Amino acid sequence: MSLQDDVDVLRAIPLFAKIEPAKLKLLAFTSEHMEFEAGETVFRQGDPGDAAYIILDGSADIVVDTPQGAVTVAHLARNDVVGEIAILCDVPRTATVVASSDLATLRVGKDAFFNLVTQFPQVGVGIMSELAHRLHQTTVNLTDLSAKLRRLETEGGTA
Numbered sequence: 011m012s013l014q015d016d017v018d019v020l021r022a023i024p025l026f027a028k029i030e031p032a033k034l035k036l037l038a039f040t041s042e043h044m045e046f047e048a049g050e051t052v053f054r055q056g057d058p059g060d061a062a063y064i065i066l067d068g069s070a071d072i073v074v075d076t077p078q079g080a081v082t083v084a085h086l087a088r089n090d091v092v093g094e095i096a097i098l099c100d101v102p103r104t105a106t107v108v109a110s111s112d113l114a115t116l117r118v119g120k121d122a123f124f125n126l127v128t129q130f131p132q133v134g135v136g137i138m139s140e141l142a143h144r145l146h147q148t149t150v151n152l153t154d155l156s157a158k159l160r161r162l163e164t165e166g167g168t169a
Contacts (some may be wrong), residue, residue: 013038016116019066023089025136029126037126042117046070046109052092057103059096061117065089068113073106085110094137097123 014018016038026034030098046052051086052063055075065088083105086092096103097120116157118126127134 016041016043016066019089020064020116023064025091025092025140027134028132029130033126033129037118037122038116041119044115044117046113046115048109048111048113050109050113052107052109052113052115053103055106058094059093059099059101059103059120062091062093062097062123063107064091064116064118066114066116068111069111070107070113070166071110073108074104075106080106091137091140094123095141098137098141111167149153 013035017031017034020029020034020038021031026037029037041064043066046068052070055073065086066090068084069088070092071082072086073080073082086107091106093103095101127137
């Protein structure tokens with residue numbers, strides 16, 4: 011994929027749509043184009059959060075390790091951004107990301123990511139909106155599971 015192709019893909023992502031092309035070209039230039047085969051791990055839960063990944067093509071699964079085993083909690087596709095939580099919160103990766111098909115990504119380093127958010131507040135607002143949406147969905151799922159668990163406990167069943 012050429013630098014211009016990467017810029018065109020970035021412009022199609024709502025998060026980056028209002029950023030001037032020259033800045034997107036700089037972002038694409040300072041980022042690393044990475045490809046993963048289906049089944050290959052992009053990063054692992056617990057790894058240091060040193061970059062975010064923008065999915066240019068393909069798909070991936072977000073998998074969380076639990077005491078009962080690995081659980082797939084989300085599916086990613088073209089134009090999705092992943093890995094930003096570890097960067098923003100300065101914490102280890104909260105999940106593992108595994109390519110579910112051949113996957114093309116743009117790896118945006120921590121410094122470039124913060125530079126982008128600093129220069130373009132609308133990107134920061136977009137990221138906050140996406141994270142708030144994810145938190146809302148997590149809250150809905152947790153509420154549903156908690157109600158189901160209470161119902162099972164009340165009925166004398168096991169979880």
